[in-house]
Amino acid sequence: MSIKKHHVKSKLAVAYQLLHTPEVSVHIPETELFYKKSFKQMIKKHSKVYLKPDRGRKSRGVLRVERLKGNRFKIRSGSRSKYVNHKYIWTKVNHMIKDKRYIIQQAIDSVTKDGRHFDLRCHLVRIHGKWKVCGICGRLGERGSVVTTSHLGGTPTSVEKLFFRHLNYSRRKKEKMIKILEKCAVEAVNNVSRMYPNLKEFAVDMGIDTKSRVWIYEVNIEPLTKGNFGKLPDRTLYRKIKKMRKMAR
Ligand SMILES: Nc1ncnc2c1ncn2[C@@H]1O[C@H](COP(=O)(O)OP(=O)(O)O)[C@@H](O)[C@H]1O
Numbered sequence: 001m002s003i004k005k006h007h008v009k010s011k012l013a014v015a016y017q018l019l020h021t022p023e024v025s026v027h028i029p030e031t032e033l034f035y036k037k038s039f040k041q042m043i044k045k046h047s048k049v050y051l052k053p054d055r056g057r058k059s060r061g062v063l064r065v066e067r068l069k070g071n072r073f074k075i076r077s078g079s080r081s082k083y084v085n086h087k088y089i090w091t092k093v094n095h096m097i098k099d100k101r102y103i104i105q106q107a108i109d110s111v112t113k114d115g116r117h118f119d120l121r122c123h124l125v126r127i128h129g130k131w132k133v134c135g136i137c138g139r140l141g142e143r144g145s146v147v148t149t150s151h152l153g154g155t156p157t158s159v160e161k162l163f164f165r166h167l168n169y170s171r172r173k174k175e176k177m178i179k180i181l182e183k184c185a186v187e188a189v190n191n192v193s194r195m196y197p198n199l200k201e202f203a204v205d206m207g208i209d210t211k212s213r214v215w216i217y218e219v220n221i222e223p224l225t226k227g228n229f230g231k232l233p234d235r236t237l238y239r240k241i242k243k244m245r246k247m248a249r
């Protein structure tokens with residue numbers, strides 16, 4: 001068996017670890033194992049939640065549930081939506097999840113000025129025992145979609161384009177935000193890497209809410225780069241990551 005197969009991925013275990021890490025806990029959305037009681041409590045408290053397979057990747061099986069006025073709920077997956085009355089919401093969602101182990105997470109409003117969902121991916125490698133940021137890229141969701149992966153219509157975008165064109169940031173705000181994102185990613189990985197001491201690279205998926213607060217959605221173990229950095233029009237960052245990966249091995 002390859003070493004890779006020993007690395008059991010669990011979004012919940014990672015989120016719990018980070019929720020108990022003082023330096024990063026403020027950046028972690030409330031996260032629980034999905035079951036009837038946690039669903040009812042979280043949707044009441046936050047109005048919008050994400051449901052994600054605990055061991056999922058590439059946004060497969062991700063749902064977003066929103067509580068609307070008049071006892072109605074909106075369930076969205078990718079670009080599709082359904083409206084459900086409160087009486088049937090648990091049965092419907094539970095049916096969509098099909099007995100898989102899921103987590104439920106507070107939804108973050110990480111949207112561009114024209115309402116598209118976006119997030120950021122920060123790739124890190126360990127070189128001589130220290131975690132280094134190789135680069136950050138933005139990912140813009142397809143209009144109307146609740147996820148950003150390129151496999152589901154999202155567009156990898158440079159941070160410059162994301163910040164200047166889609167979020168109207170000034171140069172100063174962009175620099176400041178990049179520092180915050182990098183610090184947050186390094187602190188998260190410093191901690192999560194203790195759960196996976198053999199791994200030499202991680203990628204952190206992050207959002208920025210409408211009050212410019214940074215949130216971590218997940219820390220990816222064994223991250224891929226083709227579908228994100230590899231799809232940026234400028235290949236410089238992709239090549240840089242490839243080079244740094246080699247140095248980490
Ligand atoms: N709590 C959240 N709030 C807002 N968007 C989220 C949240 N969690 C996930 N997303 C969106 O869904 C995508 C997939 O979720 P993620 O946790 O990264 O799982 P996966 O392993 O499938 O990539 C993210 O890239 C992001 O666009």
Ligand SMILES: [Mg+2]
Pocket residue numbers: 058059205218220
């Ligand atoms: Mg992800």
